[in-house]
Amino acid sequence: MDVIQVNELTKYYGKSRGIENLSFSVLEGEIFGFIGPNGAGKSTTIRLLLSLIHPTSGLASIFGKDVTKKGPEIRSQVGYLPSEVFYYDHMHVGELLKYSASFYPGDHKERISYLAEVMELEMNRKIRDLSYGNKKKVGIVQGLLHNPTLLFLDEPTSGLDPLMQRKFFDLIREENKKGVTVFFSSHFLGEVQRLCDRVGIIREGKMVEISDIHTLQKNNYKKIGVLGRHEPASFEMPGVSNLHREGEWTQFFYSGDINQVLQRVSGFEIQDLSIGEPTLEEIFMHYYE
Amino acid sequence: MRMYFRELKAGIKSLLIWTVVIALLIVVAVVKFSAFESNPESLAILDSMPPQLMEALSMRAFNLTTLEGFFGAMFVFFALMGAMAAALWGSEAIAKEERERTVEFTLVLPIPRRQIVTAKLLAALTNCALFVLFTWVISVVASRSYDPGKSLFDFLRLEMLAMFMIELVFLSLGTLLACASKTPRRVGSMAIGLILGLYFISIFAGMHEKLSWLKFLTPFSWFNASEFFRSGRFEPYALVLTGVTVVICLFAAYFTYDRRDLYI
Numbered sequence: 001m002d003v004i005q006v007n008e009l010t011k012y013y014g015k016s017r018g019i020e021n022l023s024f025s026v027l028e029g030e031i032f033g034f035i036g037p038n039g040a041g042k043s044t045t046i047r048l049l050l051s052l053i054h055p056t057s058g059l060a061s062i063f064g065k066d067v068t069k070k071g072p073e074i075r076s077q078v079g080y081l082p083s084e085v086f087y088y089d090h091m092h093v094g095e096l097l098k099y100s101a102s103f104y105p106g107d108h109k110e111r112i113s114y115l116a117e118v119m120e121l122e123m124n125r126k127i128r129d130l131s132y133g134n135k136k137k138v139g140i141v142q143g144l145l146h147n148p149t150l151l152f153l154d155e156p157t158s159g160l161d162p163l164m165q166r167k168f169f170d171l172i173r174e175e176n177k178k179g180v181t182v183f184f185s186s187h188f189l190g191e192v193q194r195l196c197d198r199v200g201i202i203r204e205g206k207m208v209e210i211s212d213i214h215t216l217q218k219n220n221y222k223k224i225g226v227l228g229r230h231e232p233a234s235f236e237m238p239g240v241s242n243l244h245r246e247g248e249w250t251q252f253f254y255s256g257d258i259n260q261v262l263q264r265v266s267g268f269e270i271q272d273l274s275i276g277e278p279t280l281e282e283i284f285m286h287y288y289e
Numbered sequence: 290m291r292m293y294f295r296e297l298k299a300g301i302k303s304l305l306i307w308t309v310v311i312a313l314l315i316v317v318a319v320v321k322f323s324a325f326e327s328n329p330e331s332l333a334i335l336d337s338m339p340p341q342l343m344e345a346l347s348m349r350a351f352n353l354t355t356l357e358g359f360f361g362a363m364f365v366f367f368a369l370m371g372a373m374a375a376a377l378w379g380s381e382a383i384a385k386e387e388r389e390r391t392v393e394f395t396l397v398l399p400i401p402r403r404q405i406v407t408a409k410l411l412a413a414l415t416n417c418a419l420f421v422l423f424t425w426v427i428s429v430v431a432s433r434s435y436d437p438g439k440s441l442f443d444f445l446r447l448e449m450l451a452m453f454m455i456e457l458v459f460l461s462l463g464t465l466l467a468c469a470s471k472t473p474r475r476v477g478s479m480a481i482g483l484i485l486g487l488y489f490i491s492i493f494a495g496m497h498e499k500l501s502w503l504k505f506l507t508p509f510s511w512f513n514a515s516e517f518f519r520s521g522r523f524e525p526y527a528l529v530l531t532g533v534t535v536v537i538c539l540f541a542a543y544f545t546y547d548r549r550d551l552y553i
Contacts, residue, residue, distance in 0.1 A: 100394075
């Protein structure tokens with residue numbers, strides 16, 4: 001069953017583009033990655049789905065209900081972690097979570113203390129005194145405390161240290177195992193790849209590609225740099241592109257079996273080797289080649 | 290309900306500040322009254338002032354040597370303070386969330402937007418009612434030492450009712466302003482500007498016969514202290530205009546807030 005269905009959704013802010021004719025669907029129980037650079041329309045899409053803003057044209061539904069008509073009903077089962085969290089400064093963390101929980105039916109006390117423990121959140125501090133990362137943790141607990149069946153995460157890991165990021169990912173996986181559908185927006189391909197089943201790539205308000213994560217991984221590019229004495233032509237092999245060389249530093253993109261590159265590299269005496277993720281822009285270049 | 294109480298709690302400080310200010314104003318004024326009390330000579334000073342100015346400040350209608358007259362002349366301050374406080378409470382409740390960007394959190398809660406407006410509006414209304422009540426109590430207490438009679442209490446009651454009516458008008462204007470505005474930062478100054486504009490219109494309306502039609506445009510003229518001091522009641526047109534303004538503003542406020550985009 002489709003939890004989210006988006007059909008030709010378009011949003012203009014006056015004359016400037018938000019998104020254009022966006023269509024996609026998210027299946028129940030999957031983790032859907034939504035990747036694109038800043039300003040591509042990721043937050044616009046999420047805000048449209050949460051009926052924080054209204055579409056210029058097109059349709060969107062969640063749980064089979066029109067988002068423009070059944071907003072409150074839909075939102076009672078939705079958790080949302082915005083890219084930047086803002087809460088009432090003068091409230092204490094516990095007070096804010098209790099306030100938020102009071103809008104959802106049922107008792108959420110145990111759930112709150114469980115989540116706060118996992119995210120190592122101090123409940124008796126004032127929101128005003130919290131660092132960016134700690135506010136984000138409040139956002140995570142607040143987004144999950146009512147056991148939503150659909151989660152919107154808008155660049156959720158910014159501000160979290162690596163340890164917290166891992167705990168957060170574990171938490172999301174755990175929720176997902178319970179059947180929660182996750183819509184995960186990011187401009188960082190790496191974290192999406194680790195978590196998601198499918199990804200949609202958005203660029204300039206349009207969906208460029210929706211693909212299964214395994215398919216994407218097959219033509220997944222690595223950015224490889226080699227420093228040391230070696231033959232200039234030695235890396236001209238299948239799967240290598242954008243090869244360029246400056247003195248003893250060679251850089252290229254590679255997609256394919258990583259072992260083959262490593263075998264080539266081991267044939268030289270090198271000083272340094274770097275294998276990293278290409279930037280999103282570089283990935284997009286691939287889609288436009 | 291929870292939102293209403295949160296709003297109330299968030300607004301307590303502001304209510305206290307306004308109350309302290311009006312209390313100081315009343316106490317200082319009443320102390321000054323001792324100079325006017327049963328002292329016709331002091332009136333001579335006022336008589337030497339330009340009559341237009343006295344008219345504009347609606348001080349001519351009042352005999353400042355009596356407590357009633359004195360509180361009648363004070364009404365300008367009650368009306369202006371009530372208008373400002375109400376307009377700010379009405380607009381701030383909504384604009385503040387946008388300015389401090391907490392609005393995203395609030396709008397994602399599983400409640401319709403009109404419920405959010407209602408909660409904020411009721412909290413602001415509570416503040417308005419309490420503000421009038423405090424003003425009333427402080428006035429009564431402050432005038433105690435002059436041994437006031439029933440006529441003062443009757444007039445004060447009317448005056449406080451008028452203050453509340455003016456609050457209602459500006460509360461709904463402020464709410465509409467915040468609901469319809471795309472620039473939450475400017476809502477407060479827009480509201481104050483509107484109040485001052487309407488106040489000056491009420492002065493012009495009183496200055497010249499030819500301009501008297503202006504009085505239909507501004508709540509400060511609808512509830513003119515010298516008129517209800519004389520007649521002991523409000524003009525029916527004033528009550529109708531108040532009701533119509535409040536209904537139209539609130540309807541427009543709910544309508545626009547429900548349809549607008551979140552701006553942050």
